[in-house]
Amino acid sequence: MGATLRIESLAVEDGRGWQEPYDLSGRLVAIVGPIDRGKTSLVDCIDFVFGREVQFRGAVDARLVSVRARVRIGDEDVVLHRSRRKPNTVDVRTPEGSPITSLPIRRQGDQQELSDWLLARLGLDDAFASVRLARDRRLSFAHDLLPYLHIRQDDSERFIIRPRSEDAARRVVAALLLGLTSERSERLRTRASELHNLAESRRRDVARIRAFLDESPATESVALDADLARLRDGAARAARRLRELREQGRAATRFADHLRKRLEQARERLSSSEDDLDRALRQRDATRRELAHLDASLAELAKDPTVPDEHGRALPLLRYDTCTACGGDLSSRVVPPGRCSLCTEPLPDAARAAEAQRLRQRRQRVAGPLAEHQQELDRARAAVDRARQQHADARTAFDGDTSDSVAPHVDAIAAATAELESLRARITVLERIREPHERLVRRQREIEELEHEHELTCDELDRAEAELTKPEDVLQHIDDLFRRIVDAFDLPWSTGRARLHPETLLPMVDEQDFGQRGGGSRTAVSVAYSLALLMHALEDPMRSQLPTLLVLDSPQKNMGRNDPDQDLVTRMYTRISDYFEERRRHSGGRFENVQLIIVDNDIPAKVRDHFRPLIEFEGDEGFIRDLENPHGLPDFPEQLALDLNEG
Numbered sequence: 001m002g003a004t005l006r007i008e009s010l011a012v013e014d015g016r017g018w019q020e021p022y023d024l025s026g027r028l029v030a031i032v033g034p035i036d037r038g039k040t041s042l043v044d045c046i047d048f049v050f051g052r053e054v055q056f057r058g059a060v061d062a063r064l065v066s067v068r069a070r071v072r073i074g075d076e077d078v079v080l081h082r083s084r085r086k087p088n089t090v091d092v093r094t095p096e097g098s099p100i101t102s103l104p105i106r107r108q109g110d111q112q113e114l115s116d117w118l119l120a121r122l123g124l125d126d127a128f129a130s131v132r133l134a135r136d137r138r139l140s141f142a143h144d145l146l147p148y149l150h151i152r153q154d155d156s157e158r159f160i161i162r163p164r165s166e167d168a169a170r171r172v173v174a175a176l177l178l179g180l181t182s183e184r185s186e187r188l189r190t191r192a193s194e195l196h197n198l199a200e201s202r203r204r205d206v207a208r209i210r211a212f213l214d215e216s217p218a219t220e221s222v223a224l225d226a227d228l229a230r231l232r233d234g235a236a237r238a239a240r241r242l243r244e245l246r247e248q249g250r251a252a253t254r255f256a257d258h259l260r261k262r263l264e265q266a267r268e269r270l271s272s273s274e275d276d277l278d279r280a281l282r283q284r285d286a287t288r289r290e291l292a293h294l295d296a297s298l299a300e301l302a303k304d305p306t307v308p309d310e311h312g313r314a315l316p317l318l319r320y321d322t323c324t325a326c327g328g329d330l331s332s333r334v335v336p337p338g339r340c341s342l343c344t345e346p347l348p349d350a351a352r353a354a355e356a357q358r359l360r361q362r363r364q365r366v367a368g369p370l371a372e373h374q375q376e377l378d379r380a381r382a383a384v385d386r387a388r389q390q391h392a393d394a395r396t397a398f399d400g401d402t403s404d405s406v407a408p409h410v411d412a413i414a415a416a417t418a419e420l421e422s423l424r425a426r427i428t429v430l431e432r433i434r435e436p437h438e439r440l441v442r443r444q445r446e447i448e449e450l451e452h453e454h455e456l457t458c459d460e461l462d463r464a465e466a467e468l469t470k471p472e473d474v475l476q477h478i479d480d481l482f483r484r485i486v487d488a489f490d491l492p493w494s495t496g497r498a499r500l501h502p503e504t505l506l507p508m509v510d511e512q513d514f515g516q517r518g519g520g521s522r523t524a525v526s527v528a529y530s531l532a533l534l535m536h537a538l539e540d541p542m543r544s545q546l547p548t549l550l551v552l553d554s555p556q557k558n559m560g561r562n563d564p565d566q567d568l569v570t571r572m573y574t575r576i577s578d579y580f581e582e583r584r585r586h587s588g589g590r591f592e593n594v595q596l597i598i599v600d601n602d603i604p605a606k607v608r609d610h611f612r613p614l615i616e617f618e619g620d621e622g623f624i625r626d627l628e629n630p631h632g633l634p635d636f637p638e639q640l641a642l643d644l645n646e647g
Contacts, residue, residue, distance in 0.1 A: 003122040005149070005547035006072040006595045007046055013066040013083075014624055021070075023613050028580055029597040030611035038623025039599045040153050042615075043551050045069070047150060049080040049090060051105050051114045051142040063624055070095060074121040090114050115140040122547055127176050130186040132193075133169055144173050148546065151530050153553040153599075157522045160506050160514050160529055167504075174505045178478070178536065179543030180471050188461040195454040202447045209440045224434050228427065235423040242416040263394040270387040277380040284373040287366060294363040301356045469543055475500055477540055482507060482532040488575040489524050489568065498528075520559045520568070527555050527572060531579075538583065538591060548594040556600050570604045577610035 011021035022042065031039050041060040045067045048054045056064055066083040078100065081091040092100040103114040118141040119125040128139040139145075147161045162170040175181040181189075340351070479499045486498040486509055498509045506514060507529045514522055530550055537544035555572060559565040576596065583591040603611055617623070 003074045003124075003547055004072055004593045005122065005549040006593065007549070007597065008070040008072060008077070010042065010045055010067070010069045012045060012064055012624065013068070014063040015065065018066075018068070019625055021068075022615060024597065024615075026612045027584065027592065027595055028577060028611045029595065029613060029615070030603050030608075031597065031599045031615045031617075032602050033617030033621075034601065037617040037621070039617065040553055042623050043150065043553055043597065043599055046551065047142070047146060049082045050118065050146055051090060051140075052146060059622065059624060059627060063627075073118065074123070076121060092117070115142060119145070122545075124176075124545060127183045127186070127545065128173075130183045130190065131172050131176075132190045133172075137169075139169065139173060144169055145177075145547075148173070148177065148530070148533065149549045150551040151526060151553060153557060156526045156553070156555070156557070157520075160526060171505060177544065177546040178474055178505070178533070179469060179540075179545065180474055180505075182464065182468060185461060185464045185468070188457055188464055192454055192457045192461060195450050195457060199447050199450040199454065202443050202450065206440060206443050206447070209436050209443070212436065224430060224437065228430050228434065231423055231427045231430065235420060235427060238416060238420040238423055242413065242420055245413045245416055262397070263391070266387065266391040266394040270384070270391045273380065273384040273387040277377070277384050280373065280377040280380040284370070284377050287370050287373055290366050291363065291370065294359055294366065298356060298359050298363070301352055301359070471502070474536075474540075474543060475502055478532055478536050481535045481539070482528060485528040485531055485535075485575060486525070489528060489571050491521055491524055491568070492564065520565060523555060523557065523559070524568065524572060527552060531576065534594070534596075535579070538594060549597075550595070551597045551599070553599045554601070555598065556602075570606060573598075573604050573607045577607040581610060 007024045009021040009023055009025065012019055031042055033039055036058070038058075038060055041056055041058075041064075044054045044056065045064075046069060048067050049069045049071075055061075064084060066081065066085070068079060068081045070077065070079050077095050079093045079095060079097070081093060082089070088105050089102055090105065091102050094100060101117070103117050104111060105114055107113045116125060119128050122145075124145070128144070131139050133139070147155075151161075161174075172181070172186065176186070340346075340355075482500065483496065483498040486494065487496050491509065495510050497511065498507065500506065501508055501513075507525050509517065509525055514525060517525060530552070533544075533546055534548070534550050537546040537548060556569050559569050576598075580591065580594065580596065598611070603614070608614070
């Protein structure tokens with residue numbers, strides 16, 4: 001059986017503070033009173049703490065600030081608190097008021113949301129999570145389960161549980177709640193659907209690629225393969241011919257191997273000499289730059305420190321090569337003129353002479369190797385000149401001795417090289433054209449793999465469904481309950497034939513679907529359907545997962561005040577009260593945990609005593625108590641406006 005879900009009490013806060021809670025702790029609860037007293041708003045507050053977006057009306061919309069409901073859910077007694085100041089969060093507390101958790105209405109990152117928390121305590125979290133609807137929508141408590149638990153006033157004559165636009169979600173939720181499917185079956189069904197859709201997507205890709213390839217004979221697969229085979233064979237022959245020609249050219253010049261070796265050695269010496277020249281040049285230039293900096297610094301120190309530099313440039317004043325604290329390099333740091341090269345503060349007059357002396361000493365050390373650097377650079381340049389001449393001589397000697405022998409092969413090698421490059425270029429072009437064919441093959445292979453996995457998944461789904469109770473047995477039991485309820489209601493012009501459609505799981509009375517009946521009759525069928533599902537949960541607890549709460553809002557709304565219609569109302573209420581009283585008296589147990597809350601203008605006197613508690617709004621009393629002018633301005637409009645704008 002589905003887990004226990006009962007509303008024990010409900011309290012509301014308006015601008016004046018919290019009101020005394022309404023006691024809702026009975027099995028059969030009635031909320032009655034004239035129109036426009038807030039009866040519907042009371043049960044809408046239940047939906048509000050369960051996370052549904054509610055459009056409150058009238059005085060309730062103007063004055064309601066917060067809702068607090070004490071709920072038994074599964075094995076826990078908790079208090080759910082939701083404020084219109086912060087409507088995106090529901091606080092969960094113990095009955096004594098200690099905080100348990102705070103849950104967002106909508107998912108925020110990895111944080112658990114209210115729907116998941118509620119479904120977990122009802123044992124439905126895995127089952128609901130196994131279903132994926134269009135656009136990857138997930139089933140939720142407020143959107144998908146709550147409509148089975150609260151038949152709202154505006155919905156009872158329009159549709160059964162959910163509108164037709166959400167029929168897919170309604171059917172799968174009904175199947176889960178009635179034990180006609182399982183978590184494993186739904187996961188397999190989702191996977192099978194994903195595989196089917198993916199295979200269809202691959203088939204569309206194949207169709208597009210094939211249409212492109214069929215547009216021109218130049219992209220036809222067989223012709224492309226033949227051309228590629230021919231060109232690759234020609235390229236292989238051309239490569240072999242080029243290797244033979246080059247070998248012949250090398251063979252024709254083997255007599256000049258000593259000259260070739262001499263040429264290679266000359267090329268290596270030239271490269272090495274050029275590297276040495278580059279190194280010597282960099283070293284000489286670095287020394288010159290350092291001397292220039294030192295000369296500029298000495299010239300700056302020789303100036304009157306009160307006279308600014310005419311170019312306004314900062315010059316490096318080198319006192320230390322490295323920082324005395326951390327050892328960092330200071331030699332390349334630029335310091336403003338007349339300042340210490342270590343701390344960058346202005347040099348005292350007494351220090352300027354010492355600084356100049358140190359700079360002159362450093363200049364002397366740097367200038368010493370400059371002549372050596374220049375001599376090394378001159379030697380390197382001379383070595384490069386000699387190496388270039390030796391290389392030129394070796395090239396001339398090699399070309400002079402081999403020109404006659406190589407000449408017959410040069411044109412043939414050039415022609416073979418050009419032919420090979422041409423063939424390779426054409427192969428590259430055809431391979432690019434061939435790529436769609438290869439993609440087509442890959443897509444076809446993927447389709448075959450997807451179809452195989454889809455077949456295996458469907459087989460596993462068949463086995464999972466075979467393990468379920470036969471759907472016809474479940475439907476037969478619900479049909480019997482539904483038929484007995486419809487028979488007890490004695491609908492006008494009804495023959496008593498009643499059943500659930502095996503595919504849509506919607507009620508059929510006299511083989512008429514819900515929309516074919518009149519307004520009052522539709523309401524009676526809607527009530528009978530919801531009662532049948534609840535009774536099935538109570539009488540077949542091993543298969544049903546429907547929670548044991550049902551709220552019916554205004555069953556009499558579409559009934560006339562004439563005697564036949566009022567007799568129908570009396571029969572409906574008599575059937576409801578007699579059934580639950582009889583089951584409680586003879587079976588107890590789970591029938592003690594069921595809760596049926598009915599909101600209506602009145603309860604027939606014949607069964608009125610069966611409803612405890614009976615919440616009755618009389619005279620001018622309404623859901624929000626002690627309002628002198630319920631449809632006027634709030635008693636504290638400024639305070640309420642402030643409250644509603646908080647957060």
